[in-house]
Amino acid sequence: MGCDVHVAPGGVPVTASRLLFVTYDAAGNPTTYEANAPGRKPLCGLSTWNEARTDVEAIRIALDDRACTGEYAAAHEMGHALVRARGHTLTGVLAGGHDVGKSDRIDDASLTAVCSMRPCGAFEPER
Numbered sequence: 001m002g003c004d005v006h007v008a009p010g011g012v013p014v015t016a017s018r019l020l021f022v023t024y025d026a027a028g029n030p031t032t033y034e035a036n037a038p039g040r041k042p043l044c045g046l047s048t049w050n051e052a053r054t055d056v057e058a059i060r061i062a063l064d065d066r067a068c069t070g071e072y073a074a075a076h077e078m079g080h081a082l083v084r085a086r087g088h089t090l091t092g093v094l095a096g097g098h099d100v101g102k103s104d105r106i107d108d109a110s111l112t113a114v115c116s117m118r119p120c121g122a123f124e125p126e127r
């Protein structure tokens with residue numbers, strides 16, 4: 001019962017900075033910065049994916065972003081690593097960092113997202 005979760009040898013490194021900003025190239029690949037400048041968007045956190053986009057290779061989080069806490073950012077990015085997908089829920093810890101429904105809670109939507117996208121021995125959401 002529960003989700004079948006694998007962690008690659010060496011795990012997923014997590015680094016934190018006070019603030020985090022991003023730009024994306026034409027192919028959607030991000031470049032992160034610790035200082036703001038024109039054209040950069042603030043981020044709560046960012047997962048870096050392997051070339052096949054199937055596994056998170058590294059996680060960066062911002063500790064002082066005005067839209068989120070470091071705890072939210074770490075839990076949110078860890079959710080992406082567990083789900084092995086980029087999508088967001090509408091509520092809870094897996095909602096996007098600047099989404100209205102975001103919270104520090106592992107709510108039904110977050111749990112359902114992880115367990116519905118991972119190979120689980122049994123998928124029985126709580127009622």
Ligand SMILES: [Zn+2]
Pocket residue numbers: 076080086087088095096097
């Ligand atoms: Zn996200």
